[in-house]
Amino acid sequence: MGRRRIAITGIGLISPLGIGVEENWAALLAGRSGIGPITKFDASEFPTRIAGEVRGFDPSAWIPKRQQRQMDTFIQYAVAASDMAYRMAGLADDPPPPERIGVYVGSGMGGLPGIEACYESYKAKGPRHGISPFFVPAVIINLASGQVSIRLGCKGPNFSMVSACSTGAHSIGEACRVIERGDADVMIAGGAESTITPLGVGGFCSARALSSRNDEPEKASRPFSKTRDGFVMSEGAGVLVLEALDRAEARGAHIVAEIVGYAANSDAHHITMPPKDGEGAQRCMRLALEDAGVTPEAVGYINAHATSTSADAIETRAIKAVFGAHAHGGLLVSSTKSMHGHLLGAAGGFEAAVCALALERGVLPPTINLDDPDPECDLDYIPHTPRKVQVAYALNNSFGFGGTNASLLLRRVD
């Protein structure tokens, strides 16, 4: 008996490119950048004054006003994106038994805006009036999954993974395992992030991780480019509904794509940097292929982690090591972070959704701003404009601080 197969039947997206699948997909194909000046706080004294902020998000469409202040922004994004995915999957009209649906929506840093605001309020008003009784449930990370479960009645496994910028991918991969081992039939999984705050931006600035191309925000996120100077922080959410394939087929659900392989491992090397040869990333990609029983040559597209830092060259090296001649013989790679920036804990969720849509629609989104490729980055990165190609398998890479890696392999549904 083989293991249970996993279908993606719902997608919910929030990013600087838009709200919902279609707004995001249209922007990705148009090669539009969502990066602009920071408006969420006064960043004038910071070396980086640009970010990918979500625009036009009205939480009232999903969350009653009274409950909004009980949730920091990342939880609001998690709730909204999960609801979108749930509805797209048709589960609102045809819900699974509550005990058979779980939630794994994670976040990299959680409620940083709420922590900063509450500390200010504590300093001004003291502990009794300065600290809301809702402070803790508003900022802790597993309340993303908790709030989703309360709203959608999901009584299966419920917690939130935290693995920095690979949170979304790990959440999806581990949720697949939940379904495979039979602990649930449906999982809502992905990531949510909203940390464009003085400490969030300032922390990455101090680590010299961010682009300071403040005069040209739309050109700042430029993965694989010779003139890349750091990543651009973004916010949003990417959430999938994962479902046992036989269940999805039995109820006649539309299946966007299948998830056929997953691997998680670690560099065991350094807190922020991968080893020069990308050994951990290589191994992770290989393990995901082995998990699916798929040869490297069958993979047509990689949505790279590539954040627009020096590590883009390392990921390129790792891809070449794993895919050999195929890396220069038909394999297409892009970093959609060139458009939406780095969604941090939501990145893996968002980008796994991009892979699923690319497979379903037969179009691969581009890497924009790739005017001057780094000689060390010599793959076909689909520069500037999307490529109309129907590929059978797409791989999504996500790597995080701490040396943690995740790769997801998705298959096109014929």
Add this chain to the structure above:
Amino acid sequence: MSDDIVAQVTEVICEQLDVAPGDVALDKTFMDDLGADSLAIVELVLALEEKFDVKIPDDEVDQIKTVGDAVNYIKARLAG
């Protein structure tokens, strides 16, 4: 004066619990009628403390179950 306190308490309740002034009446309970949970009541009590510059001890919070209880409590504290 007392009508003024009712109005001010109502204002705080409406803001904290996101209800309409028309839903607030002296006999309404915070939990069953106005949809508050225990954390929301804590937050409401803190807002009333700030508004009227009084301190409501935790062991007395349990006795404030209706809008009328809150109004009477505030009136008594302000009179005392």
